[in-house]
Amino acid sequence: MGRPLTITEKIILDHVNNRAISPGDIVNARVDIALGNDITAPIAIKEFESIGINKVFDREKIALVPDHFVPNKDILSAKQAKILREFAKKYDIKYYFECGEAGIEHALLPEKGIVLPGDLVIGADSHTCTYGALGGFATGVGSTDLAYTLAFGELWLKVPESIKVVFEGKPKKWVSGKDLVLYLIGKIGVEGANYMALEFSGSTFKHLGMSDRFTISNMAIEAGAKSGIFEPDEITEAYVKDRAGRNYTFYKSDDGAEYSRVLNFDSGEINPQVAFPHLPENSMDISEASAKNITIDQSVIGSCTNGRIEDLRIAAQILKGKKIAKYTRLIVLPATPAIYKMAEKEGLIDIFMDAGAVFSTPTCGPCLGGYMGILADGERAISSTNRNFKGRMGDVTSEVYLANPAVCAASAILGKIAGPDDVI
Amino acid sequence: MVFSGKVFKFGDNIDTDAIIPARYLNDSNDENLRIHCMEDADGMFSSRVSEGDCIVAGNNFGCGSSREHAPRAIKACGVSVVIAKSFARIFYRNSFNIGLFILEADTDGINDGDVIEINTDTGEIKNKTENSIIKSKPIPKFMSELVNAGGLIAYAKKKIKGGKA
Incomplete structure (x- = not known):
C-alpha cells in the first residue's frame, strides 16, 4: 500500500x-x-x-x-x-x-x-x-x-x-x-x-x-x-x-x-446569492442585494451552469400566472433539445411565453456576449450563467449579476434584483 | 533568450474576455485577434504596442475562458513576454503550448512605460528605467522545453521525427 x-x-x-x-x-x-x-x-x-x-x-x-x-x-x-x-x-x-x-x-x-x-x-x-x-x-x-x-x-x-x-x-x-x-x-x-x-x-x-x-x-x-x-x-x-x-x-x-x-x-446558514459585477467572487445574500434597488433590463435563464430541466421548472414555478416587468426582457434557453422537449411536454414553455419571455433554441449565445441577448451600453442583466466579467454579455459598460434561476425569474417579474419570496 | 521592450501595465484578474472579447471569436485569424487584443481593458493597446513590448500584470492574469485566442492575440501583437504575479491555469498552459513566454514574478516594481530586459534562461528581469533587478519564479523543465521548442505541436513534430511518439 x-x-x-x-x-x-x-x-x-x-x-x-x-x-x-x-x-x-x-x-x-x-x-x-x-x-x-x-x-x-x-x-x-x-x-x-x-x-x-x-x-x-x-x-x-x-x-x-x-x-x-x-x-x-x-x-x-x-x-x-x-x-x-x-x-x-x-x-x-x-x-x-x-x-x-x-x-x-x-x-x-x-x-x-x-x-x-x-x-x-x-x-x-x-x-x-x-x-x-x-x-x-x-x-x-x-x-x-x-x-x-x-x-x-x-x-x-x-x-x-x-x-x-x-x-x-x-x-x-x-x-x-x-x-x-x-x-x-x-x-x-x-x-x-x-x-x-x-x-x-x-x-x-x-x-x-x-x-x-x-x-x-x-x-x-x-x-x-x-x-x-x-x-x-x-x-x-x-x-x-x-x-x-x-x-x-x-x-x-x-x-x-x-x-x-x-x-x-453549514448549508442551513446560506441564502440565495447574487454575484455583483465584475467578478463571480462579489457574492452577497439576496436580501442585501435586493435592498440596493438595482433595476435590470434583462434576465437570462440558461447556459451550461443553469439550463437544465430542474432550473427551468424552478423558474416556471415562480413565473406561473405572472408577467415580467414592462421594458424588461427575459430570455430562457434550455441547454439541450431533450430539455426543450421536456419543457414543452410539462407546459413550461407556455408559462414562460405567457409571462412575456422569449423561449428559444439551445445555445451558449448570450452567456459570453455572442448573440441572442446582447446588452447595450449601460444596460444591466441578471443571469443564471457563470461569468460577470466586464463586457461579458455585451457593451463594455454593461453589467451582469449572477444568480440562481429562481432569483432571475423573480427579478424579471419586478424589473429589479429580487428574491423569490418577493414575488410569491 | 533575451528580450527588451516597453511595459504595458495591467492590474489583477485581467480575464480572457478583456484580452479578446467573445464578439471577435467568430474568426480565429491572427490579424483579427491582433487588432482586438486587450480591447476591453485598454482600447488603444493594439495601436500602441510594438514588436518586443511586454505585458506586465498583477494576480490571476488570463482568468476565465479556455480560449487560446487570448495568448494567440497577445503573440500576434508581437508581445515578447507576459509577466504577472500569477496566471490562471488554462491561460498558463495555453501560453506554453503556443510558445509564448510567460513569467511569474513580483511585478509591483514595474510601472507602465518602463523599459525592461528579460532573460528567459535565467529568469532575470532588469528594469532599465528603475535600475532594479527582479527574479522570476523558475519554470518546470518540461515546460521550458515546450516553449523553447516553439510550443506543443512543434514539440510533437520533433518527437515524431525522433521516432518516439
Missing part, C-alpha cells in the same frame, strides 16, 4: 504509466473523451492538420459540439461550424451533433452518457470541469491541447493538490447548487483554487440532485480550479445507469488522503 490518495489522484494514476504520482508531477495522461466546440475546435483542427498525420487517435472518444454561435450567428461563425462538420465527416467522429441534436456541450455530454464516472476528460472549454459532478476527472484546456489529444490520445497534466469542500445540512428553500458555489467563490476568491482540484462532499448533497452537482462542478473554474469533483454515490448511479453505453468506475478518496485545505460550511 502506498500513501492514501484523493479521488483525483486515483483517477489520474489509472490513466498514466507511472507507478506512483504526487501533486506537482507532470504526467502524460490517457484521455477517455476529448471535447471541442465551434469556437475552440477550428484552431485545434488547424493545429492537428499541421502535425502531418492522417488519423485521429480514436473516433469514438472525440466529441465535437457546435454550441457557442450555433445556429450560426453570422457568416464567420458559419465558417467555423463548417470546419467542425468537415472534420467530423472526414474522420467519422462518433459524437458530432448537428444543430437540432446539439445542445450546450456540458449539459449534452452527461445527458447522453458520453462522459461517465471515473473518466479522464479534457475539453477545449473552461467549463469542462462540469463532468466532475459525475465523479470523473474533467478539466478545461486549450485548442492546442485538443489538437495534440486528437492525434495521440494523451495529454500532459500537472497532478493537482486538492481542496476538500464540505457542505453539511439541509439547504434553505430556494437555495440551490448555484448559491452554494457562489458562496464558496465569495469566500475563497476567483483565484482561491488556482491549479487545484476542488473535491465536494457532505450531507447537503443528499438533499440536492445531480443538476445541483453539475452547477457546482461547472463553476469550479470560477475559483480558478482545475477540476471540481464529487465522489459518486447512489444519486450518480441513478443518473448514469440508463445512459451509459460502456463500463464506468466509481472512485473514492482514501481515508487519510492529503488536502491542501479543508473548508466546512
Whole structure:
C-alpha cells in the first residue's frame, strides 16, 4: 500500500504509466473523451492538420459540439461550424451533433452518457470541469491541447493538490447548487483554487440532485480550479445507469488522503446569492442585494451552469400566472433539445411565453456576449450563467449579476434584483 | 533568450474576455485577434504596442475562458513576454503550448512605460528605467522545453521525427 490518495489522484494514476504520482508531477495522461466546440475546435483542427498525420487517435472518444454561435450567428461563425462538420465527416467522429441534436456541450455530454464516472476528460472549454459532478476527472484546456489529444490520445497534466469542500445540512428553500458555489467563490476568491482540484462532499448533497452537482462542478473554474469533483454515490448511479453505453468506475478518496485545505460550511446558514459585477467572487445574500434597488433590463435563464430541466421548472414555478416587468426582457434557453422537449411536454414553455419571455433554441449565445441577448451600453442583466466579467454579455459598460434561476425569474417579474419570496 | 521592450501595465484578474472579447471569436485569424487584443481593458493597446513590448500584470492574469485566442492575440501583437504575479491555469498552459513566454514574478516594481530586459534562461528581469533587478519564479523543465521548442505541436513534430511518439 502506498500513501492514501484523493479521488483525483486515483483517477489520474489509472490513466498514466507511472507507478506512483504526487501533486506537482507532470504526467502524460490517457484521455477517455476529448471535447471541442465551434469556437475552440477550428484552431485545434488547424493545429492537428499541421502535425502531418492522417488519423485521429480514436473516433469514438472525440466529441465535437457546435454550441457557442450555433445556429450560426453570422457568416464567420458559419465558417467555423463548417470546419467542425468537415472534420467530423472526414474522420467519422462518433459524437458530432448537428444543430437540432446539439445542445450546450456540458449539459449534452452527461445527458447522453458520453462522459461517465471515473473518466479522464479534457475539453477545449473552461467549463469542462462540469463532468466532475459525475465523479470523473474533467478539466478545461486549450485548442492546442485538443489538437495534440486528437492525434495521440494523451495529454500532459500537472497532478493537482486538492481542496476538500464540505457542505453539511439541509439547504434553505430556494437555495440551490448555484448559491452554494457562489458562496464558496465569495469566500475563497476567483483565484482561491488556482491549479487545484476542488473535491465536494457532505450531507447537503443528499438533499440536492445531480443538476445541483453539475452547477457546482461547472463553476469550479470560477475559483480558478482545475477540476471540481464529487465522489459518486447512489444519486450518480441513478443518473448514469440508463445512459451509459460502456463500463464506468466509481472512485473514492482514501481515508487519510492529503488536502491542501479543508473548508466546512453549514448549508442551513446560506441564502440565495447574487454575484455583483465584475467578478463571480462579489457574492452577497439576496436580501442585501435586493435592498440596493438595482433595476435590470434583462434576465437570462440558461447556459451550461443553469439550463437544465430542474432550473427551468424552478423558474416556471415562480413565473406561473405572472408577467415580467414592462421594458424588461427575459430570455430562457434550455441547454439541450431533450430539455426543450421536456419543457414543452410539462407546459413550461407556455408559462414562460405567457409571462412575456422569449423561449428559444439551445445555445451558449448570450452567456459570453455572442448573440441572442446582447446588452447595450449601460444596460444591466441578471443571469443564471457563470461569468460577470466586464463586457461579458455585451457593451463594455454593461453589467451582469449572477444568480440562481429562481432569483432571475423573480427579478424579471419586478424589473429589479429580487428574491423569490418577493414575488410569491 | 533575451528580450527588451516597453511595459504595458495591467492590474489583477485581467480575464480572457478583456484580452479578446467573445464578439471577435467568430474568426480565429491572427490579424483579427491582433487588432482586438486587450480591447476591453485598454482600447488603444493594439495601436500602441510594438514588436518586443511586454505585458506586465498583477494576480490571476488570463482568468476565465479556455480560449487560446487570448495568448494567440497577445503573440500576434508581437508581445515578447507576459509577466504577472500569477496566471490562471488554462491561460498558463495555453501560453506554453503556443510558445509564448510567460513569467511569474513580483511585478509591483514595474510601472507602465518602463523599459525592461528579460532573460528567459535565467529568469532575470532588469528594469532599465528603475535600475532594479527582479527574479522570476523558475519554470518546470518540461515546460521550458515546450516553449523553447516553439510550443506543443512543434514539440510533437520533433518527437515524431525522433521516432518516439
